[in-house]
Amino acid sequence: MSEALLEVNNLITEFDTDEGVVRAVDNISFAATAGETLGIVGESGCGKSVTALSIMRLLPQPMGKIVGGEILFKGQNLADLSLPQMEKIRGNNISMVFQEPMTALNPVHTIGRQLTEVLLLHKDITAQQAIQQGVKILDRVGIPSPDIRMTEYPHQLSGGMRQRVVIAIALACNPDLLIADEPTTALDVTIQAQILELIKELQKDLGMSVILITHDLGVIAETCDKVVVMYAGKVAERASVHELFDSPAHPYTQGLLASIPRMDTTPKSRLSIIEGMVPGLLDLPEGCRFENRCPHKRALCEDAPPAIDEVSPGHEVSCYRWQEI
């Protein structure tokens, strides 16, 4: 196995809110290897987007801050960098694709201006060269007549095309790492298939590492090599995609996989469910975060959070009872 490009160790991110300090990400660790796609999956509020924003150092200010742990990118701790240092990395070495392509683009600037902005910022080239490169990149992400599109505004493009533009901007400087936060959630299923295919293809060509954040286990299964399952701010399970789907060890992962209707489930049969709902981040249980919904709960689960345990090399789970269940 090659060395990790990005290593997140014991990351803790907190938000100051009117009701108190909320720990959105609590002591999570994972690593992304060059050329691989790492999936982060979880439900709303599990901290997957906050993790991405922490890596990018884009947490809402002044409420959000990283209070512990390190984010090692090529050995450099991003959590310690000054903002000007971080700006050199952001968009250049690490890029991000957001969920809503309409809000991620500036509606009053042309596609060309938004695309060349990142090139002019990070590269020593003239405006003319930036435009030429911009056209090339738009062509690469599959936008027809790219030279005309350069002069158009975001509202003139469809949702799928806009997401292609966002990807083009993210890839303009050939980043080592692309973080895609729900890149296809706002898109239709046929467009989603196109965009996922594009990300996969570009990753192969450019050899970059991708962190794909999603709530859709189908997307994870089709695009990722490794998966991190998050629940209420903590890592529930980490495994290769095959391990995770073949032998999920955490009751939450098992519950999730069992609850999705599949092509071969009997129609109108009862779907298995996970009882109850995710605890609020302001009143988390003291023990395991999943304790109030877990069908395998025992007294010890309520006392203290379980540590990370190794199931097999590369497959880790945070559960007291994974061996018995």
Next chain:
Amino acid sequence: MSKVLLEVQDLKMHFPVKEGILLRTSKYNKAVDGISLEIAPGETLGLVGESGCGKSTLGRCIARLYKPTSGSIKFEGEEISLLGANALSAYRRHIQMIFQDPMESLNSRHTVAEIIEEPLIVQNMGDTAWRAKRVKELLDIVGLPARSVSRYPFEFSGGQRQRIGIARSIALNPKLIICDEPVSALDVSIQSQILNLLVDLQKEFNLSYLFIAHDLAVVKHISDRIAIMYLGKIVETGDSQTIYRNAQHPYTQSLISAIPMPDPHRKVTRQLIIGDVPSPIAPPPGCNFHPRCPRAIERCSVDVPQLSASKADSTGLVSCHLVD
């Protein structure tokens, strides 16, 4: 086939597009363009399509939130497409809706009791005491505690809010519920809870559903029959299991192959379709799907295909020149 609850014939809903300084109507957005369908008592018809294909507009026409441009909607044999406001009120008892976003479809200034009671008041049913009892009964049916009555929607999670919306929709004992993307705003673990509830309610009260969604796995799970819509028209209908196993229309095939499956071992043989859905204001000539169709022939850009019997399914229909 048993008796029909709802019968829609050649329904059209064209919205005028106003342009210029004088706001003259020069074009029409043909959101629903000649749709026919039937729903039997106790049956679920799944309506699938991408955004902008007109599936929600169709649902709203059937609920008579819109007055259709032309065509007929028969509910239990009675024509309702032309009814005025007073006559509609009686009909509304039988057709209710569940909306996608339970935050926006519940009045945030009303308590749960007020929200669920409102349809009963509108329809002049019972006295205050009876209605209060009925609200508690409905909460129990959808799995919410009776003490919820005095609370406000913001105090509930997304899944619970959707349960409130469902309680409201079944308050009048309707025969047909139009579910417009009822689970797409919910988390995976909550989705299955709501789907189970909808299936239980259908069995208990013999409800019919028009289930509008874009998630094909969900639609297949809950539907008896499925209709696939593209740009205001139905391109294929049939038994939900048969459509998945043996889709005839190239659009249905691509739609099914585009679903990401939660199985990393599956070999993806994906039939990617290129481009985006064209605008319903200026749909392409011939078959609506031909500019994106991987198998289009010359005839497709000239002739409009008609729905005709499907080879795969004795009750199915498909609208494509290439299937015969």
